[in-house]
Amino acid sequence: MKIILNIQRFNPDTDTGPYFQEYGVEADPNERLLDALMRIKRFQDGSLGFRKSCAHGVCGSDAMRINGRDGLACKTLVKDVVEKEGETITVEPLRYLPVQRDLIVDQKPFFTKYRFIKPYLINDEEVEGKERLQSPEERMVFDDTTNCILCAACYSACPVLGEKRGFVGPAAIAQAFRFIADSRDRGRDERLQLLDNKTGVWPCQNHFKCTEACPRSILITKRINQTKELIKKHQR
Ligand code: SF4
Ligand code: FES
The missing domain is CATH 1.10.1060.10 (Alpha-helical ferredoxin)
Known part of the structure; x- marks a missing residue:
């Protein structure tokens, strides 16, 4: 189904402040939000900045705010945050940490x-025995x-x-x-x-x-x- 990702963008080199940009993307309801973000980055806008590493909920690098709630993009299924075709998911960086670029914060x-x-x-x-x-x-x-x-x-x-x-x-x-x-x-x-x-x-x-x-x-x-x-x- 087609969904809209409304993503907070900010490039400190060129922008005076954060703003939101919408991307329409095809996504399976059982896919993870991270998959949709990756598809946008690969095929629509290579300048989109976000962190990810393991993609399996282990490294902790892709925490972000998704529809106003904090969580990992790799553990959030599309169907958890949209109910039907055409709905919008708002994605923002974590709060209270300086934004370095788009969804990337200084930790x-x-x-x-x-x-x-x-x-x-x-x-x-002193350790008694081996441990x-x-x-x-x-x-x-x-x-x-x-x-x-x-x-x-x-x-x-x-x-x-x-x-x-x-x-x-x-x-x-x-x-x-x-x-x-x-x-x-x-x-x-x-x-x-x-x-x-x-x-x-x-x-x-x-x-x-x-x-x-x-x-x-x-x-x-x-x-x-x-x-x-x-x-x-x-x-x-
Ligand atoms: S939400 Fe907080 S306590 Fe839970 S894994 Fe992340 S940093 Fe640790
Ligand atoms: S990418 Fe490692 S926890 Fe999500």
């Missing part, structure tokens, strides 16, 4: 906040958070970031929880301290938009609330 602010929470195992104790052991039950406490692909869909979906740009954001807190809750880690107090302030966990108002946007079904809001509870228990 540096997102990764700076991610690094801030020390997203790695902290433990300088630090963990039971399946201990692992399940934070298992979903290990699936993060750092796509930043949750970051763009978060209404709080629209008002408080300094907020560390949902992905960073979920990743902080990933290590705080890890029985092998010893950096809990340090990370809880980093998040116990007005740019840490407290601006979160439980909108659940991050959880809805996450293509990896991570229970982000729940993990944020658990982190708040740990701060109350251990720091105050």
Whole structure:
């Protein structure tokens, strides 16, 4: 069927600001939005800029806003966002990150906040035996958070970031929880301290938009609330 993609364009070398451009494209309802974007780029307009790599929901590079909701173009089927022939899909870059070109954003602010929470195992104790052991039950406490692909869909979906740009954001807190809750880690107090302030966990108002946007079904809001509870228990 024929659909219309209404895509936000911006070339910093030639444009004074972003604008929308429409492309008519043939698409199968069971195709992914990424397929339609690729067809436009190959056969209609090679200047269209967007990121993609794996095309299978693993690398996190093609997160964008699709009809006002954040997600991966490679995990969004055409039939999920249009109902019938001739309908329009609006495609925009992720919010709160500087646009470099068209749908490509500069992810540096997102990764700076991610690094801030020390997203790695902290433990300088001697290892007994060959490795630090963990039971399946201990692992399940934070298992979903290990699936993060750092796509930043949750970051763009978060209404709080629209008002408080300094907020560390949902992905960073979920990743902080990933290590705080890890029985092998010893950096809990340090990370809880980093998040116990007005740019840490407290601006979160439980909108659940991050959880809805996450293509990896991570229970982000729940993990944020658990982190708040740990701060109350251990720091105050
Ligand atoms: S928590 Fe989910 S939405 Fe957020 S960066 Fe990770 S995978 Fe993407
Ligand atoms: S292209 Fe890798 S997640 Fe979509």
